[in-house]
Amino acid sequence: MTQDEVFADVKAILTESLSVDDDQVTPQARLQADLDAESIDFLDIVFRLERKFGLKIDRNELFPESIFQGDPKFVQDGVVTPGGLAELKEKMPYADLSAFEQNPKFEQIGDLFTVDLIARYVKSKVDAK
Amino acid sequence: MRWIWIDRFTAFEPGKSATAVKCLSAAEDHFAEHFPGFPVMPAALILEGLAQTGGILVGEVNQFREKVVLAKIPFAKFHRDATAGEVLTYRADVLDLKPEGAIVKGTVTCGADPVCDAEIFFAHLDQNRGRQMFGDFNFVFSGELANLLGMAKLVASPSPDPPQLPPATP
Incomplete structure (x- = not known):
């Protein structure tokens, strides 16, 4: 998968999980400050990433x-x-x-957690599979 | 007030899916207020019934040792109203189940009509934090829900020799 393909899938996941418009999900958007993610959303996002990309993300790894x-x-x-x-x-x-x-x-x-960070993390996991 | 929004289970496949029914009665209080002269079941209560169906399905996987709490409803779509005299069928399918929680896909139908589609995210309340706050008492699966759990178990594992009623005496 290319970085762009990973980003498109991550964007779709965040749009669904956080109920935001897709034009809000820019690479620089911060999950908490810009997209209003709460702690339970992080767990939901991890579940969705695992399902979509076939990954195993340990509880402490991404966050x-x-x-x-x-x-x-x-x-x-x-x-x-x-x-x-x-x-x-x-x-x-x-x-x-x-x-x-x-x-x-x-x-x-919390500002470190941008959409771009999530996409880069997923790309590194997908490449390591 | 009893906070049980399903009447019985009609199917239960542990860890996979559960189906429950709810008969709507005009005697239920919410119809009087929601709305006067136009009784429709509040959408939040329809979701509650779906969450009870899914929550018991998720709780049964760990023999109800985990405190399963409704954490989030990422998606819910309602197709039509439900009113007194109708029978709702709640179907819950486990999409994902992990030590931290579970995601359930739910559908509510009335006969052939779709009433609601939703996704429900359940979290297993952190063991340590849960114990600090509530002790060992499992406040989620307690009290009257125990009856429903008993029914869920019956439906999940039908006895090879179902109990028979005694013969009628004149």
């Missing part, structure tokens, strides 16, 4: 809980620590962290 739950090893005073950034890089090699690293505020971590 790593250790960071999101504010583990003090990784998050201190509302800022993601160097250890946390290293963890993010290891757990999310498909994410572009360059902008986030400049100002790694915990409250902005």
